[in-house]
Amino acid sequence: MKDLTPMYVPTFDDVLAAHERIRPHIHRTPVLTSSYFNELVGAELFFKCENFQKAGAFKVRGACNAVFGLSEAQAALGVCTHSSGNHALSLSYAAGRRGIPCNVVMPRTAPQAKKDAVRGYGGVITECEPSTSSREAVFAQVQAQTGGEFVHPYNDPRVVAGQATCSRELLEQVEGLDAVIAPIGGGGMISGTCLTMSAIAPGVDVYAAEPKNADDAYRSFKAGRIIADDAPETVADGLKVPLKDLTWHFVSNHVADIFTATEEEIVEAMKLTWKRMKIVMEPSCAVPLATILKNKDVFRGRRVGVIITGGNVDLDTLPWMKG
Amino acid sequence: MKDLTPMYVPTFDDVLAAHERIRPHIHRTPVLTSSYFNELVGAELFFKCENFQKAGAFKVRGACNAVFGLSEAQAALGVCTHSSGNHALSLSYAAGRRGIPCNVVMPRTAPQAKKDAVRGYGGVITECEPSTSSREAVFAQVQAQTGGEFVHPYNDPRVVAGQATCSRELLEQVEGLDAVIAPIGGGGMISGTCLTMSAIAPGVDVYAAEPKNADDAYRSFKAGRIIADDAPETVADGLKVPLKDLTWHFVSNHVADIFTATEEEIVEAMKLTWKRMKIVMEPSCAVPLATILKNKDVFRGRRVGVIITGGNVDLDTLPWMKG
Numbered sequence: 001m002k003d004l005t006p007m008y009v010p011t012f013d014d015v016l017a018a019h020e021r022i023r024p025h026i027h028r029t030p031v032l033t034s035s036y037f038n039e040l041v042g043a044e045l046f047f048k049c050e051n052f053q054k055a056g057a058f059k060v061r062g063a064c065n066a067v068f069g070l071s072e073a074q075a076a077l078g079v080c081t082h083s084s085g086n087h088a089l090s091l092s093y094a095a096g097r098r099g100i101p102c103n104v105v106m107p108r109t110a111p112q113a114k115k116d117a118v119r120g121y122g123g124v125i126t127e128c129e130p131s132t133s134s135r136e137a138v139f140a141q142v143q144a145q146t147g148g149e150f151v152h153p154y155n156d157p158r159v160v161a162g163q164a165t166c167s168r169e170l171l172e173q174v175e176g177l178d179a180v181i182a183p184i185g186g187g188g189m190i191s192g193t194c195l196t197m198s199a200i201a202p203g204v205d206v207y208a209a210e211p212k213n214a215d216d217a218y219r220s221f222k223a224g225r226i227i228a229d230d231a232p233e234t235v236a237d238g239l240k241v242p243l244k245d246l247t248w249h250f251v252s253n254h255v256a257d258i259f260t261a262t263e264e265e266i267v268e269a270m271k272l273t274w275k276r277m278k279i280v281m282e283p284s285c286a287v288p289l290a291t292i293l294k295n296k297d298v299f300r301g302r303r304v305g306v307i308i309t310g311g312n313v314d315l316d317t318l319p320w321m322k323g
Numbered sequence: 324m325k326d327l328t329p330m331y332v333p334t335f336d337d338v339l340a341a342h343e344r345i346r347p348h349i350h351r352t353p354v355l356t357s358s359y360f361n362e363l364v365g366a367e368l369f370f371k372c373e374n375f376q377k378a379g380a381f382k383v384r385g386a387c388n389a390v391f392g393l394s395e396a397q398a399a400l401g402v403c404t405h406s407s408g409n410h411a412l413s414l415s416y417a418a419g420r421r422g423i424p425c426n427v428v429m430p431r432t433a434p435q436a437k438k439d440a441v442r443g444y445g446g447v448i449t450e451c452e453p454s455t456s457s458r459e460a461v462f463a464q465v466q467a468q469t470g471g472e473f474v475h476p477y478n479d480p481r482v483v484a485g486q487a488t489c490s491r492e493l494l495e496q497v498e499g500l501d502a503v504i505a506p507i508g509g510g511g512m513i514s515g516t517c518l519t520m521s522a523i524a525p526g527v528d529v530y531a532a533e534p535k536n537a538d539d540a541y542r543s544f545k546a547g548r549i550i551a552d553d554a555p556e557t558v559a560d561g562l563k564v565p566l567k568d569l570t571w572h573f574v575s576n577h578v579a580d581i582f583t584a585t586e587e588e589i590v591e592a593m594k595l596t597w598k599r600m601k602i603v604m605e606p607s608c609a610v611p612l613a614t615i616l617k618n619k620d621v622f623r624g625r626r627v628g629v630i631i632t633g634g635n636v637d638l639d640t641l642p643w644m645k646g
Contacts, residue, residue: 030353032375051601052355113598271638275436278374278603278634311601315594321644 007245012199014161015168015192022064022162025097026054029166031173036276041292042300046174050166051281051311055093056117057086058189058309059153062162066151067094069158075100080148082106082128082139084185084238085114086310087153092123103146105139107131111237113314131231132242154188155244163192170305171196177204180305181288184208184217184258185239187247189309194254204305205256207298209288211236212260217243221251221258235263235319238284238310257298259291266290267319280311283319330568335522337484338491338515345387345485348420349377352489354496359599364615366622369497373489374604374634378416379440380409381489381512381632382476388485389474390417398423403471405429405451405462407508407561408437409633410476415446426469428462430454434560436637454554455565477511478567486515493628494519500527503628504611507531507540507581508562510570512632517577527628528579530621532611534559535583540566544574544581558586558642561607561633580621582614589613590642603634606642 032047050058067079078101081091088104095102102123106115107130118125128138143150152159166189167180180197184190190208197204210217214232220243228242243251261269270286273279285308292299292306355370373381390402401424404414411427418425425446429438430453441448451461466473475482489512490503503520507513513531520527533540537555543566551565566574574581584592593609596602608631615622615629 030355032353049601056601274603274638278372278379280597280601280603315597315641315643318638318641320638 007249008157009246009249010157010161010195012195014157015164015196018065018161019165019168021068022061022165025064025068025094026060027052028169029053031170032277032279034277037289041296044303045292046170046177046303046305047277048166048170048305048307049279051279051285051308055090055121056310056312057090058163058166058307059086059090060093061165062159062188063087063090063094063151065162066156066158067091067098067100070149074149078102078146078148079151080104080143080146081151081153082135083153084240085110086238086312088123089114089117089121089312091151092118092121096122101146101148103142103148105135105142107135111312111314114312117312132228133230153241154186154191155246157246159188160191160195160246160250163189164195166307167193167196171201174303174305176303177201177305178302179205179207179299180307181207181209181292182307183236183239183284183287183309184210184251185284186241187217187243187251189307190255191247191250193307194250198254206254208251208255208258209291210258210260211239211266211287212262214240215260217251218258218260220248221255224252236266236284236287238282239287259295261287261290261294265294269293271320279308280313281308282310282313285309330572331480332569332572333480333484333518335518337480338487338519341388341484342488342491344391345384345488348387348391348417349383350375351492352376354493355600355602357600360612364619364622366624367626368615369493369500369626369628370600371489371493371628371630372602374602374608374631378413378444379633379635380413381486381630382409382413383416384488385479385482385485385511386410386413386417386474389479389481390414390421390423392481393472397472401425401469401471402474403427403466403469404474404476405458406476407563408433409561409635411446412437412440412444412635414474415441415444419445424469424471426465426471428458428465430458434635434637437635440635455551456553476564477509477514478569480569482511483514483518483569483573486512487518489630490516490519494524497626497628499626500524500628501625502528502530502622503630504530504532504615505630506559506562506607506610506632507533507574508607509564510540510566510574512630513578514570514573516630517573521577529577531574531578531581532614533581533583534562534589534610535585537563538583540574541581541583543571544578547575559589559607559610561605562610582618584610584613584617588617592616594643602631603636604631605633605636608632
């Protein structure tokens with residue numbers, strides 16, 4: 001059954017309200033620079049470190065906005081969601097801060113670190129198979145049983161408005177940005193970035209970076225319509241999900257371009273960032289840098305914001321240790 | 324032959340001069356906090372992140388102070404040193420910035436990442452065996468051959484004054500500190516910390532943290548005289564060297580206490596920091612947190628600066644991967 005509710009597209013006023021609402025629950029994350037990467041690319045890169053964010057990822061912004069925007073009556077039933085990881089633990093964190101129940105459906109293949117973190121914040125996990133179809137089917141059961149408010153990981157105006165606060169901070173922290181790049185999976189961060197930039201910094205180009213092995217957004221962007229894959233395989237476990245109508249709205253209207261990187265390029269960029277910047281970040285966060293390194297001409301001489309989206313990684317199974 | 328030159332003990336004026344001298348060449352590193360660790364310890368911890376420092380460690384402060392304080396005539400002959408790693412690459416970095424030669428003696432067992440970094444900055448490495456006696460013997464040859472200015476990794480007033488700028492920044496960044504803790508190897512960072520605190524924040528207790536497997540500073544502190552081991556074995560590769568007269572001066576006069584941690588405790592604290600704070604740091608930097616976790620009573624309810632001294636680690640051989 002198709003949902004016929006007209007889609008609400010959040011505005012920058014929603015972003016301002018979200019920022020006030022979530023401020024007590026999130027970090028204003030630092031922006032780091034690296035002369036090594038600046039010289040390597042020939043650009044000025046500003047890394048917005050959401051890996052240092054509460055719950056270890058930017059997703060806590062959207063999750064907190066949704067949870068703390070609920071009425072008392074809604075909140076009493078709790079919240080539920082499906083997620084490859086960071087949204088699950090962000091929603092668990094937010095629900096824990098408000099003291100309400102949180103049920104999440106996660107692929108059984110999600111990183112153990114993320115499952116542990118969800119449980120650490122008090123979330124209850126139901127596992128599904130690692131495919132969009134399985135995840136949505138299992139979730140329907142969980143939601144029916146709990147009656148909790150569904151907070152979609154990205155196709156939700158409350159979530160997009162929350163994620164948009166990240167770019168707002170970045171603009172306050174770095175003057176004269178020419179461009180910003182973030183990973184794209186379902187498109188929540190990119191949509192929030194487009195929302196903020198189009199409202200208060202329309203001259204800033206928004207680029208999205210995607211694993212070549214899960215390049216549904218890239219193909220959608222080129223085709224002019226949503227193309228969804230069911231179960232792509234990539235080391236960037238946060239980026240396997242497809243665009244939905246709300247995020248497609250922002251991607252199709254505001255994104256300047258989408259670049260892709262191979263698995264090898266992603267792992268190499270991830271390891272190089274750990275080595276040179278001394279920060280722990282997820283494979284998903286390495287995709288923007290991997291695409292910058294192979295598209296230097298696009299970025300040369302420009303001031304570029306790079307959103308490091310999260311740092312929840314299994315330290316026992318680092319991708320360069322495999323094989 | 325014993326050196327009979329009276330030891331010069333640097334003053335806080337030397338620290339102020341050092342800070343002006345090195346400012347163009349170093350980062351003012353950020354201070355991070357972690358509500359997880361605060362709750363775990365029952366204290367407020369402020370992590371001074373010298374792992375984000377230029378060349379990846381605090382040692383670049385002392386190295387830059389020494390290199391940029393040289394006369395033109397001295398500088399023309401270059402600099403030389405022996406070091407377990409971070410001082411070697413810091414001195415190479417500083418010499419590279421000034422455009423002068425740098426020769427370093429390093430143990431053949433030093434982490435490959437550190438050797439690569441030294442060469443990346445233009446330093447020339449001569450290897451020695453992993454013992455104090457071998458290192459000093461090989462170094463004497465290298466110094467005789469090159470005639471370069473010897474910049475000792477810690478027993479040098481220029482170096483101690485440079486390291487002292489770290490605590491000066493910490494005091495500017497965090498109000499109302501009660502205590503500060505840093506790792507102790509040769510004692511350069513601890514000496515600099517004592518120098519700054521005793522001069523401008525005498526109420527702040529200075530604690531040192533040391534691997535139990537290389538606890539010569541602990542035993543020296545308890546015995547009231549320098550006790551040196553020749554070749555201790557610890558995962559904290561930066562902390563194997565013994566105290567010398569200048570650093571012993573500060574340790575014996577200003578350090579409140581020295582705590583030790585086992586190899587297992589160090590690795591556990593290191594991994595936990597990577598996991599919860601999303602920062603890459605060396606085993607040596609985990610020693611303070613490891614000792615805090617086992618001496619919570621000392622730190623409970625206090626505002627404590629924790630100096631994260633460096634982040635130059637071999638990502639291919641992480642200590643929890645071994646065995």
